[in-house]
Structures are given as structure tokens and as C-alpha cells.
Amino acid sequence: MRPGLRFIPVWRRNFLVWRKLALPSMLGNLADPMIYMLGLGYGLGAFLPEIAGVPYIAFLAAGTVCFSTANSATFESLYSAFSRMHVQKTWDAILNAPLTLEDVVLGELVWAASKSFLSGLAIMLVVWVLGLSTSPLSLVALVVIPVIGLAFAALGLAVTAVSPSYDFFMYYFTLFITPMAMLCGVFYPMDALPEVVRWFSQVLPLAHATQLIRPLLFGEWPAHALWHVLALLAYAAAGFWIALRLFRRRLLK
Amino acid sequence: MAVLRVRGLRKSYGTRCVVDGVDLDIRPGECFGLLGPNGAGKTTTLKLCLGLIAPDSGSIELMGFDVPRQAREARHAVGVVPQFDNLDPDFTVTENLLVYGRYFGLPEATIRARIPALLEFAGLGARGDTPIQTLSGGMKRRLTLARALINDPQLVIMDEPTTGLDPQARHVIWERLRQLRTQGKTILLTTHFMEEAERLCNRLVIMDHGRIIAEGSPRALIERYTEPHVVEVHGEGVDAWAKDVGARHCERIERSGESFYCYTRDARPLIAELEARPALAYLHRQANLEDVFLKLTGRELRD
Numbered sequence: 088m089r090p091g092l093r094f095i096p097v098w099r100r101n102f103l104v105w106r107k108l109a110l111p112s113m114l115g116n117l118a119d120p121m122i123y124m125l126g127l128g129y130g131l132g133a134f135l136p137e138i139a140g141v142p143y144i145a146f147l148a149a150g151t152v153c154f155s156t157a158n159s160a161t162f163e164s165l166y167s168a169f170s171r172m173h174v175q176k177t178w179d180a181i182l183n184a185p186l187t188l189e190d191v192v193l194g195e196l197v198w199a200a201s202k203s204f205l206s207g208l209a210i211m212l213v214v215w216v217l218g219l220s221t222s223p224l225s226l227v228a229l230v231v232i233p234v235i236g237l238a239f240a241a242l243g244l245a246v247t248a249v250s251p252s253y254d255f256f257m258y259y260f261t262l263f264i265t266p267m268a269m270l271c272g273v274f275y276p277m278d279a280l281p282e283v284v285r286w287f288s289q290v291l292p293l294a295h296a297t298q299l300i301r302p303l304l305f306g307e308w309p310a311h312a313l314w315h316v317l318a319l320l321a322y323a324a325a326g327f328w329i330a331l332r333l334f335r336r337r338l339l340k
Numbered sequence: 341m342a343v344l345r346v347r348g349l350r351k352s353y354g355t356r357c358v359v360d361g362v363d364l365d366i367r368p369g370e371c372f373g374l375l376g377p378n379g380a381g382k383t384t385t386l387k388l389c390l391g392l393i394a395p396d397s398g399s400i401e402l403m404g405f406d407v408p409r410q411a412r413e414a415r416h417a418v419g420v421v422p423q424f425d426n427l428d429p430d431f432t433v434t435e436n437l438l439v440y441g442r443y444f445g446l447p448e449a450t451i452r453a454r455i456p457a458l459l460e461f462a463g464l465g466a467r468g469d470t471p472i473q474t475l476s477g478g479m480k481r482r483l484t485l486a487r488a489l490i491n492d493p494q495l496v497i498m499d500e501p502t503t504g505l506d507p508q509a510r511h512v513i514w515e516r517l518r519q520l521r522t523q524g525k526t527i528l529l530t531t532h533f534m535e536e537a538e539r540l541c542n543r544l545v546i547m548d549h550g551r552i553i554a555e556g557s558p559r560a561l562i563e564r565y566t567e568p569h570v571v572e573v574h575g576e577g578v579d580a581w582a583k584d585v586g587a588r589h590c591e592r593i594e595r596s597g598e599s600f601y602c603y604t605r606d607a608r609p610l611i612a613e614l615e616a617r618p619a620l621a622y623l624h625r626q627a628n629l630e631d632v633f634l635k636l637t638g639r640e641l642r643d
Contacts, residue, residue, distance in 0.1 A: 088445035096442035103439065104430040176426035182392060183420035184443035184491075185412045339393055340353075 093186055097194025098201070100177075101167075105202070116202075117209045120155040124148060124210070127274070139276060141305065145219045149301035150273035152210045152228065153235060157293055160203035160236040161264055164243030165256045168195050172247065178338065188339060192331050196240050196323075203236035214304065222306030231303070231316070235296045238319040241326025242292070248333030272297040292322045341404055343368055343495050343526045344389060349398035351384055358384045359395070360550035368494070371517070371527040373537040373544030375633065377642040381550040382530040383423065386499055390415060403495065416444065419488030423499040425480045427472050433459065433483060434468040441490040454490060461516065462486035478509030485516060496520060498529040502536060514539060534630035548637045558629050565632045567591050569607040574599040575620040589613055596639050603627065 088095075105112060128144030138146045171177040178191050211228060214220050246259045270284065271277065271293035277285055288294055295315040302309040309315065346364040350357070359381045366372045374382050387393050389400055391411020400407040405414035428436050434455055441451030459465050462482040467475075475483065481501070488496055501517070502510040517527060517540055531537050537544055538558045546554040546561075554561055562568075573586065582600045587593050589610040590602035602610055607624055614622045 093445075096439070096445075099442060100428070100439050103435065104428075107430065175429060176422075176424065177428060179422065180426040180428075180440070181443055183390065183415070183422065184440065185415040185445070186443050187412060 093190040094194035094197060097181060097186070097191050098198045100181075101171075101194070101198040102201075113205070113209070116155075116159055116206045120151050120158070120206070120210060121213060124151040124213075139301075139305075144217075145304070146276075146301070147274065148210070148214045148217075148219045149304045150297055152207050152214070152232070152304075153271075153293060153296040153300050154268055154273045155210050156203045156207035156232050156235045157239040157267075157296065158203075158264070159206035160199045160239035161243045161259075163199035163202050164195065164240045165247055165250075165259065166253065168199070168244060169247050169250060169253065169256075171195075172334075172338075182338075188334055189331060192244060192327070192334055196237065196244060196327055196330075199240035199243065200233055200236035203240065204233050207232035207235070220304040220306075222304070224306050224308070225304050228300050228303045231296075231299045234316060234319045234323070235292075235300075238292045238296075238322035238326065241323045241330060243326075244330035245326050245333060248330050248337055267291050267293045270294070272301070290318075292319060295319050341368075342366060342401065343403065344528065345399075345401040346385075346389065347399045349385070349388060349400065350396045351388060351393065352396055358550050359388065362398070362547070362550070362552055364389075364545070364552075366495075366526060366528055368526055369521070369524055370543055371521055371529070371541050373541035374528065374530040374547060375532065375534070375537055375544055376530075376547035377532060377637050379642055380547040380637075382547060383499055385547070386497060386528075386530065390418070390420065390497070416491065417494050419491060419493035419496045421484050421488045421496065421498040421501055423503065425484050427480060427483060427487070429472050432469050432471055433464055433475070436472065436483065437487055437490055440487045444491045446491065451490065454492070458486040458489055461489070461519075463512070476509075478505055478512065481505060481509065481513060482516065485513070489520075493525070495526045495528065498527065500530055500532070502531070502533065510536075534628060534633055538629045546633060546636055553636050554632070561632050562627050562629060566627045566635055567603040567605050568627050569604050570625050570627050570631060571602040571604070571607055571610050571614070572599050572623045572625070573602065573614065573620055574622075577619055581617065581620060585613060586610070594634075594639065596634075601631075603631070 124147055128147045132143030132147070135143045181191055182188065208229065211225070215225070246256070250256060268274070270280065270288035271291050273293070277288060277294065280288060295318045299309045299312060299315045342365050344364060344366040346362055349359055349362040351359040362385060374385065376382050384393070388395050389402055389407065391408035391414065394408055402414040403417045405411070407414055428439060431439060437455050437458055438451055441454070459468055462485065464479060464483060472480070485501070502513050505513065514536070520527060529540070541558060543557055545552045554565065556564065571590070573582070578598070578600060582593060582595070586600060586602055590604035592603040594601045604610060611622070611624060614620055
């Protein structure tokens with residue numbers, strides 16, 4: 088195998104498991120964000136004026152694409168990766184073959200990002216079917232979604248590397264993921280935040296995601312697009328590097 | 341060329357020295373045993389040899405490759421059966437073999453061609469499509485062994501291959517290991533079942549506190565470290581008997597629980613003595629590897 092491609096058998100292993108459970112897994116991944124998006128978008132949206140020149144449901148749809156992608160990557164890199172590493176000892180089995188921890192962690196990273204791409208794509212399909220976005224530029228979102236997935240998968244893996252049990256993941260959701268949903272322009276524009284909070288929330292990965300996806304869905308090229316993409320890639324790279332170091336300390340000693 | 345050559349291997353965690361200057365030479369085609377009580381450093385030694393952890397000092401040459409630097413290349417020619425089964429619970433028997441073969445970068449066709457023979461070897465010929473959860477402990481163990489052979493390795497490393505198995509399942513594993521040896525595979529196994537080591541290994545080392553304390557064939561070790569006859573005695577008044585009488589009739593006497601173990605070159609006087617004492621029960625047998633092991637590593641509990 089070529090050195091850069093050794094993660095592929097690890098990815099394929101996870102894909103084979105997913106294929107067996109694809110239907111319930113897809114439903115679980117999609118039903119939840121869809122209910123929120125449609126319920127809040129149409130229900131709450133009926134009481135709201137237009138936001139940023141569009142109906143609330145269209146505004147919320149862009150946020151839902153981002154949050155659903157982030158959430159799916161996070162779940163996979165926390166709970167599922169932890170099962171494979173700690174409970175099933177799947178990683179131990181792989182490490183006895185001619186693969187290294189780098190290959191395994193990279194395989195998990197790309198896998199979690201792949202799975203989150205499906206979640207993002209599914210919301211995008213609904214967005215297109217409901218006519219919430221009609222611009223051809225919205226197709227570019229399909230390139231951005233995997234980048235969002237990589238960033239959140241890498242951060243999730245770093246948390247998994249130090250987690251003693253499943254319970255630990257609740258902290259990460261409560262202290263990081265859920266607040267981010269409120270601070271990064273998923274449900275309402277970030278302009279609504281007090282200035283001090285906005286400065287802080289602007290550097291969070293989900294803020295970069297919404298500032299890329301929302302303009303694309305509205306048919307505009309995002310301002311500072313390159314900067315946002317680079318920021319997400321930096322989160323992915325830093326998360327992966329930290330995760331790898333922590334996994335090494337945990338597993339190879 | 342040695343299959344595995346280890347010199348001066350050391351590994352410490354904090355102030356605790358887990359592997360303390362180990363040398364090993366494993367030759368092609370032999371079955372080599374690594375024996376020792378719990379915590380002796382057996383599993384750590386195996387992990388070091390596979391390049392999964394880095395030694396503090398010493399050198400390791402596995403299949404001609406320098407480990408850990410070239411551990412990946414070395415592992416291409418090695419099959420590993422870990423202490424605890426880590427089969428993939430989401431897969432069937434066949435899928436487990438297929439997915440594992442991919443980790444070696446083997447072509448799909450090669451893996452699929454090897455699977456029927458491996459299922460046959462594992463005695464799971466008709467169970468290719470069975471989910472893992474429905475297999476018995478013995479079946480899982482055999483499948484783990486078959487999985488370790490997917491890359492047609494020259495060396496098979498097994499960490500306590502029969503721990504937790506019932507006697508029937510254990511005998512099947514032993515039979516399969518002998519089969520592997522006739523195919524010319526080299527086997528390195530750790531165990532604390534002395535019977536297992538005595539049956540399978542042509543050479544072994546006994547490890548304790550991270551060091552190798554004895555080395556040789558099972559027969560040679562028994563001859564060298566212990567008297568050939570053992571008389572186990574228990575019953576009413578055995579304490580007094582052991583102190584006053586037993587100790588005079590044998591070279592060495594040891595207590596374990598309620599029994600005394602008398603080691604001697606000539607058991608006849610001892611047995612004549614015991615025949616006259618109906619309150620004491622005794623068992624006369626030949627010394628075995630367990631006697632050597634207990635002599636060298638002591639009888640106290642290891643946790």
C-alpha cells in the first residue's frame with residue numbers, strides 16, 4: 088500500500104459496518120435536525136419578520152446544514168470511535184497488522200468526516216427540494232461540508248483520546264458543542280450578540296462554517312471565504328495532531 | 341537467520357522495571373514458550389517485540405527487521421493472537437477474515453482465496469456467514485487464530501492462547517498449533533499453563549520480575565532444577581509428620597495450602613513410611629514443569 092493510503096482499510100472497515108446499519112443510522116442522523124429545522128423554521132418562523140432578507144426557514148436551513156454536519160462528525164468521533172478503541176479493542180487488532188496508530192486515527196478522521204458529509208448532504212437535498220435555496224452557488228456547499236466535518240471530527244478525536252468513559256462526552260457537548268450552536272449563527276445572526284461575545288464566538292469553528300454556508304445558499308460568494316476555509320482546516324490539523332499525541336500516550340506505552 | 345533476536349531489552353514505567361535485560365533467540369520452525377507468573381513482563385515483552393511500544397534500551401530484530409524502526413515491515417510476516425479476543429462484533433466470521441486481510445494490503449482476490457482453508461482450519465467451515473456474537477468461546481479463539489494466519493505468516497505470536505477455554509477447546513487449540521508446526525511455522529507463545537508449555541514447546545524461558553531466570557527444553561529444565569520424584573501428602577496430623585519424619589526422607593519439602601510436597605531422588609523410603617500411616621493420603625508422581633516453575637518463582641500469590 089502507498090504510505091498515504093494506508094488509512095483506507097480502516098475507513099473501509101467502518102464503511103462495511105455502516106452499510107449493514109445504513110437505514111436506521113441515516114434516519115437517526117436526519118430525523119432530528121429535520122424536525123428542528125421544519126418545526127422551528129415554519130412554526131416559529133411564522134411569527135418572525137424576514138431575517139437578512141430571507142424567510143426564517145431559509146435562514147435556519149443554512150444553520151442546520153452546519154450544525155447537523157458538526158454534530159454528526161462529533162458523535163462519530165466520540166461515541167463510535169471510543170467503542171472501537173476502548174470497548175471492542177478494534178484498534179488493538181489493527182495495530183497488530185502492519186498499520187500504525189497514525190493510519191488508524193487518520194482512517195477514523197476521514198470516516199467521521201465522510202459520515203458527516205452524508206448528514207450535511209441530506210439537509211441540502213431537503214433545502215433544494217423545498218426551494219429554500221435556488222442558486223447554483225449552493226452546490227459549492229458540498230465542498231465546504233467535508234471541511235466542516237474534518238474540523239469537528241479532529242476535535243472530537245482529541246476528546247476521545249482523553250476520555251475515561253462514555254459519560255465524559257457529556258461535558259464536551261454541554262460545554263462546547265451546545266453553546267456553539269447558540270453563539271455561531273445557527274438559529275439567529277451573530278450580529279444579535281453583544282460585541283464582546285461576538286469577538287469570542289467569531290473564532291469558533293462553527294462560526295466559520297455558518298459564514299461560509301449561509302452566503303452560498305443565498306447565492307453570494309462568502310466574504311473572507313479563504314480565511315474561513317483555512318481556519319477550519321487549521322482546526323482539523325491541530326485537532327488531529329493533538330489527538331494523535333494523546334492517543335499515542337494512551338495506547339502505545 | 342533468527343526469527344526473533346533480542347538483546348539487552350529494557351523497559352521501565354516510572355521506577356518500576358517491567359522488562360529488565362531480556363535476551364531471546366527464536367529459531368525457525370520451533371515452538372518457543374515465554375513462561376512466568378502474572379506481572380512477570382511477558383505481555384510487555386511481546387509488545388516490545390512487535391514494535392507497539394518503544395524500549396528504553398536494547399535491540400530487537402524481528403524477521404530480519406530492526407524493531408521498532410521497521411516494525412511495520414516486520415509485522416507483514418507475523419501473525420498475532422492477542423490475549424483477549426478482539427474480533428469485530430459487527431461482522432460475520434468471513435467478514436472478520438476479509439477485513440483483517442485488507443489491513444495487510446493483500447489483494448481482495450488473494451484474501452478470498454485463502455478464506456475457505458482458514459475456515460476449515462478453524463473448524464468453522466459451515467459457519468462463514470455466522471455473526472460473531474453467536475460463537476462459543478472456543479470458536480472465537482479458533483477464529484482469532486485463523487485471522488492471525490490471513491497473511492500466511494512465518495511466525496505466529498500467541499499471548500496466552502488457551503486462557504479461559506474449557507479442556508475440550510484447549511485440546512483443539514493444541515492440536516491446531518501442532519498442525520502449524522508441521523507446516524513449518526514458528527510459534528512464540530506466552531502461558532502460565534505448565535502442561536501447555538510442556539506439551540507444545542521444544543524450548544522455553546521462565547521469566548519473573550522482568551528477567552529470564554531459566555532457559556531450556558522442558559525436559560532439561562526438569563532435570564536441572566528439580567528432583568525427579570514428587571510425593572504430595574495431606575491429611576490429619578500432616579504438619580507434625582512433615583516436620584519430624586517427612587523432612588528426613590526427602591531432599592526438599594514445601595508447603596502449599598494443606599499439602600506438603602516432598603521432592604526426592606528416591607521415593608521408596610518415603611512411600612514405605614507413608615504406607616504405615618493410614619491417616620495420611622499421598623500421591624507419588626514424576627516431577628513436571630510446574631514443580632520447576634514453582635521452585636523458581638515461589639509459591640506466594642501474584643496479583
